[in-house]
Amino acid sequence: MKTSRLIIILIVLTILPFSCKENxxxxxxxxxxxxxxDEVMPKMGTIGNLISELDEKINESNPDNRYSKARQNLKDSHKSMMDWMKHFGDRFDGDEIMKGKTLTEEKQMWLNEEEAKVxxxxxxxxxxxxxxxxxxxxN
Structure with missing residues (x-):
């Protein structure tokens, strides 16, 4: 009886550090x-301001297509941020995001994907x- 208890305790002590490490x-x-x-979110205001400045340049009948391209790149960046946040919020709940709730294997794969995307x-x-x-x- 003592031997089986000791074996169980040893197994738990062996597994516990690995499970904590994964979490x-x-x-x-x-x-x-x-x-x-959090690093890039505050830049959404900068994007909006730059779009406005580029709009002024474009409205001045400036034939330089670089302004339109730069404006579109800013708009695409803004949209990508909004899409990423929505998708991320759809994949993870508040406890997983804010409280470190353990992720399922599937959600861990998602987190790997989201890290690359962000x-x-x-x-x-x-x-x-x-x-x-x-x-x-x-100019």
């Missing part, structure tokens, strides 16, 4: 995804902003 990894990855979101989104937003700012400064 910490999930929580850390979720925090990273949210940190990237990194691409960050690059898209930053590039569209830089391109528009550089264009506006040059």
């Amino acid at each position: 910490k990894q999930e929580t850390s990855q979720m925090k990273e995804v949210l940190a990237i979101h 990194k691409t989104l960050r690059d898209q937003i930053n590039t569209s902003i830089k391109t528009a700012e550089d264009l506006l400064k040059s």
Whole structure:
């Protein structure tokens, strides 16, 4: 009887660190995804302002098509952010996002996908902003 109890205790002690480690990894990855979101979300206002500035340039009958392209890239970036947030919110509930609730295997795969998507989104937003700012400064 003592031997079987000891074996059970040893098994639990062996498995416990791994299960905690996996949950910490999930929580850390979720925090990273949210940190990237939090980094780029404030830039939505910048995007709106730049679109307005580009609209003025376009309305001045400026034949330079770069303004229209830069404006469209900004609009695409803004739409991508809104779409990403909706899709992310549809995939994960509040406890998973904010409280580190353990994810199912499927949701962990989703989180991996969302991490890649939000990194691409960050690059898209930053590039569209830089391109528009550089264009506006040059003229």
